[in-house]
Amino acid sequence: MTAPRLVHLGLGVFHRSHQAWYTEQVNRAGGDPWHYASFTGRRPDAAIELARQDCAYTLLIRAADEDRAEPVSSIAVAADGANHQLWNHYLADARTALVTLTVTEAGYRLRSDGGLDTAAADIRADVRATLAGEQPRTAVARLAAGLRARMRAGCGPLAIVSCDNLAGNGETTRRAVLEFADLVDPTLASWIAAEISFVCTMVDRITPGVEPADLATAERLTGRPDRVPVVAEPFTDWVLAGDFPAGRPVWELAGARFVDDVRPYEMRKLFLLNGAHSMLAYLGLARGHATVFDAIGDPVCRQAVEQVWTEAGPLLPFTSDEIGRAKADLLERWGNPRIDHQLAKIALDGSEKLRVRMAPVLRSYAGQQPLGQATLLAAWLVHLRAGGQDPGAAGLADGSLPAGAAAVLRQVVPEWDDQGALAAVIAHTAAEIEERRHHR
Numbered sequence: 008m009t010a011p012r013l014v015h016l017g018l019g020v021f022h023r024s025h026q027a028w029y030t031e032q033v034n035r036a037g038g039d040p041w042h043y044a045s046f047t048g049r050r051p052d053a054a055i056e057l058a059r060q061d062c063a064y065t066l067l068i069r070a071a072d073e074d075r076a077e078p079v080s081s082i083a084v085a086a087d088g089a090n091h092q093l094w095n096h097y098l099a100d101a102r103t104a105l106v107t108l109t110v111t112e113a114g115y116r117l118r119s120d121g122g123l124d125t126a127a128a129d130i131r132a133d134v135r136a137t138l139a140g141e142q143p144r145t146a147v148a149r150l151a152a153g154l155r156a157r158m159r160a161g162c163g164p165l166a167i168v169s170c171d172n173l174a175g176n177g178e179t180t181r182r183a184v185l186e187f188a189d190l191v192d193p194t195l196a197s198w199i200a201a202e203i204s205f206v207c208t209m210v211d212r213i214t215p216g217v218e219p220a221d222l223a224t225a226e227r228l229t230g231r232p233d234r235v236p237v238v239a240e241p242f243t244d245w246v247l248a249g250d251f252p253a254g255r256p257v258w259e260l261a262g263a264r265f266v267d268d269v270r271p272y273e274m275r276k277l278f279l280l281n282g283a284h285s286m287l288a289y290l291g292l293a294r295g296h297a298t299v300f301d302a303i304g305d306p307v308c309r310q311a312v313e314q315v316w317t318e319a320g321p322l323l324p325f326t327s328d329e330i331g332r333a334k335a336d337l338l339e340r341w342g343n344p345r346i347d348h349q350l351a352k353i354a355l356d357g358s359e360k361l362r363v364r365m366a367p368v369l370r371s372y373a374g375q376q377p378l379g380q381a382t383l384l385a386a387w388l389v390h391l392r393a394g395g396q397d398p399g400a401a402g403l404a405d406g407s408l409p410a411g412a413a414a415v416l417r418q419v420v421p422e423w424d425d426q427g428a429l430a431a432v433i434a435h436t437a438a439e440i441e442e443r444r445h446h447r
């Protein structure tokens with residue numbers, strides 16, 4: 008096995024079904040092999056379990072009729088994200104060519120305008136820690152710390168590749184890292200601005216959580232015990248735009264596409280897939296469903312999804328045939344009864360996700376009352392009022408329905424101050440959803 012030249016932050020299921028799997032395909036094709044040093048985001052568990060089995064694991068590719076097992080061994084080192092010494096070691100290794108990230112939308116600590124939330128308690132704590140020579144905890148601060156180690160070691164440029172569901176994820180990451188670096192070390196900020204490439208990506212592969220039965224399936228199909236297999240759908244996609252100054256795996260061998268502008272693909276995915284996922288999560292949970300498969304089979308949820316799709320259509324730079332095919336593909340993917348994609352996981356952190364998945368669509372209907380968007384906000388409000396956890400939405404749903412409706416609208420489009428008619432539709436729709444909660 009070669010020394011890792013790839014580093015990852017956010018060692019969760021998606022990293023293992025996607026970036027590690029693409030890299031595995033490159034290695035299997037027999038070219039120049041690449042390996043990952045992958046770091047957990049917040050807890051060491053995933054790294055400990057993986058390290059126990061030499062970082063090799065099984066990807067269960069779950070089709071509608073059967074599972075196929077694919078061994079993955081492109082992760083060479085699985086490490087606790089709190090191991091700052093090792094993190095800085097890899098970032099300061101001249102052989103390291105790129106860093107991928109999957110730290111969730113909330114992990115970037117962004118303000119509503121897309122900049123770094125420098126008033127957030129953990130970002131302020133990380134500024135203090137960095138200035139005091141201590142180790143920071145947030146993803147953006149850890150990136151800055153690793154890049155500072157690289158700068159001090161005199162190593163050359165590399166690429167940072169966000170694989171999170173954010174709009175313009177490369178540019179957004181760049182802005183956040185530069186803003187943090189500027190607060191702690193302006194020389195570092197200048198070095199990052201000159202040397203580091205921030206690549207934009209659209210990533211797509213539905214990767215649900217792992218159930219105990221999946222461990223037995225992995226062992227049955229491979230003949231080897233596996234304490235940490237991963238499950239994913241057969242479909243996968245990766246579109247990237249940007250420079251890789253220190254090289255990269257030939258991910259095209261596994262179907263990745265390198266383009267000049269990732270935005271059309273990103274909008275199509277965020278508005279059609281992720282936006283509809285959020286609708287299915289909030290409306291589906293209110294109607295007593297647990298999974299995407301269950302919710303999309305409910306005509307009320309399905310109609311709400313169609314409404315969101317119709318409203319997003321005019322923003323997408325694709326022909327109506329292309330959009331029609333994208334919708335049909337999604338219905339087929341969600342119709343896989345063996346993918347146990349829990350709505351509760353999709354429903355997390357709506358305060359961060361909904362801005363990305365619906366704000367541009369909502370803005371394009373300024374002064375109007377688009378019913379799909381209103382239903383999505385109403386369903387989110389009902390979710391929050393029922394106790395849905397979301398630190399970014401604390402207090403938002405504490406008052407009356409009309410007050411909550413105005414608050415969720417402001418959360419997604421903060422610059423709107425006079426949308427009384429739309430807020431009234433949201434409040435009315437939320438009342439209807441609450442009334443029918445669990446009474447299908």
Ligand SMILES: NC(=O)c1ccc[n+]([C@@H]2O[C@H](COP(=O)([O-])OP(=O)(O)OC[C@H]3O[C@@H](n4cnc5c(N)ncnc54)[C@H](O)[C@@H]3O)[C@@H](O)[C@H]2O)c1
Nearest residue numbers: 017018019020021048049109110111114171172212213214
């Ligand atoms: N699962 C999918 O189907 C899928 C598909 C496309 C994109 N993604 C992207 O990948 C992200 C992770 O998804 P997953 O399914 O692997 O989740 P997961 O829960 O399995 O893993 C998430 C990882 O991110 C880390 N993390 C969470 N919050 C963090 C924070 N505040 N700071 C630093 N690290 C943090 C966790 O510790 C963990 O390592 C998603 O939020 C999304 O942006 C996921």
Ligand SMILES: O=P(O)(O)OC[C@@H](O)[C@@H](O)[C@H](O)[C@H](O)CO
Nearest residue numbers: 172210211212213214281284353
């Ligand atoms: O992963 P999140 O939390 O950003 O969003 C939940 C789902 O919408 C998402 O994971 C999709 O399944 C994924 O984006 C499909 O590629």
